[in-house]
Amino acid sequence: MSQLATETGALNLSQGFPGFDCDPALTALVDEHMRAGRNQYAPMTGVPVLRERLAQKTMAQYGVSYNPETEVTVVSGATEAIFAAVTAIVQQGDEVIVLEPAYDSYVPAIELNGGIPVYVTLTPPNYAVDWSAVEAAVTERTQLIMVNTPHNPTGYCWTRDDLNQLARLVQDRDIWLISDEVYEHILFDGRTHQSLMTHPVLRERTFIIGSFGKTFHITGWKIGYCLAPVPMTAAFRKIHQYVTFSTATPMQYALADYLSEPSHYQQLSAFYQRKRDLFLAGITNSRFRFIPAQGSFFQCVSYDAITTEPDYNLAVRLTKEIGVASIPVSVFYHQQNDYHILRFCFAKTDDVIQEAAERLSKL
Template structure:
């Protein structure tokens, strides 16, 4: 029997392709967004403690209570908004599951959803699986800012959801206070929801402030805010994220969540709950990664690559137009095979495969790894 695909235009993700290529050619992998350094040893000890205490069966569907309590406390302290720990906070199996559940809870057949290109690659397929229509709006190159005039032109009675990602993957741009002002106007004039992907909330540089939807009551009232512990604590493989949203939105969100994963690893959840008491870890994360960004850029100073400003996330975009006019998909492969440094071609995150001759490099790596990679890039 022939299976009719629900996602006929979707293949293997670029992250898998480039990591496999990197492994095959023994290249330094700056493509996929995961650290090559260890999880804090105290956190591993806590996970082991809770496993040995017997927390190895199903956790509550909404997440363990201590973790939801700590998340509520943290959000209130950082952004001034109080979420109900029982009715408005849900622990998920990674942020990607939370994004999928939020989209599925809101989007119906023929609903339109605004997403900004280059867009994280899970947004579009989730919308299409719901029968919705992704409306792609390009961020303004090279600073990857939002063209709000274009957003307003695309809004219609069919617009159901607007997806925001800040700090942005892959571009490294962040929302400004002016962006918040424009978004408030839209929320006031249109009956739409916001899905805010904030997994890099603590990785923001140059004295800038993270503009969470949770910071603004009128936006929080219409927003699913998604974050993740994987990026904060260097444990991307543990897949623990969360979503906060008003009660009526969370109720629908949980209807989807309970049939996706039902619940997530209880020992890891309890370990995170206890580790959140060490506030200095996430409060110092920005300076930790800014040093890595600055190290990487300093080592590339004499290269032919041109750095595009990165104010958040742990990704650096590099313009290679002075080196080659090859398509970014081709040049990234050439770079991996011949020069042994793997990156991500951002054109794959555009609906129309827009190619600005830039590549995305992950700097969530040991200093030695970044120095070795920069040395290879400078030799080009």
């Protein structure tokens, strides 16, 4: 859809990346470290100062301790971390529970490792986790459950009750967890991020995956990290070592410096809440229906009052006819469930958000 947006010159609210640049102070730090000659391979596990800052930030934010030497690894984006974690755990015939709609790299990573995805469906308008359905999906062969909070594409944010339900389900079983928390700093309306690491039962069996791309508006740098208990980190690093070996050195030093100022990520929820509200105010008198996103930088809207056409067709038509690109949510389901929902990314400049909302309101 991004490609179609480029071809047609449409406002691109489809793919999930910011339509504005990062803080120039961050690029200045990269420049500084490049000029200081930090341009050779970083250690396989990440530069020590960045791992230490990540451990400090995690302690300050969630009150949970990770050893920077043995439990923190810097990788080339969350997508690499997801692949490495899945590969470390999944073997031929293992079942992996996937809550869908789901980010598109989970299932290929599972299948490439011979795993079998077992789907649990989340449905609009709330997309809350149906715990009886998750429980029903667990079998003797369940090896792993994939978690994503705040959730792409729906914006759903896990509650404390979700963590408790998951803990109850896994505590007497040999089930591992991957928790994709790349939107950990983007939650709205006073919500706090419920990281799986904050539940002792979950911390011991979870790969927590984060990404600087979403937090600092640098998706093109592809730098992420994985926090996990010692034996899990050891297994994870065996994969990471032979996928990318290590991650861009000057960027790691720059991020370590930049992380020492917590306001750089603490203001992100307010920053994106204002953009979400700008978009919602713009479409409030339209025929689209929505529940405000709880987190992430995506807003799902229902178009049932406008047309009965399939979501994919409508997304293409809106891109071509009114010049607003979105993503049809059916693409995040393995059987393309179509609930007539489009996902709009509001990580865009205010003028793009307002113009897009204005065009959508005319439908």
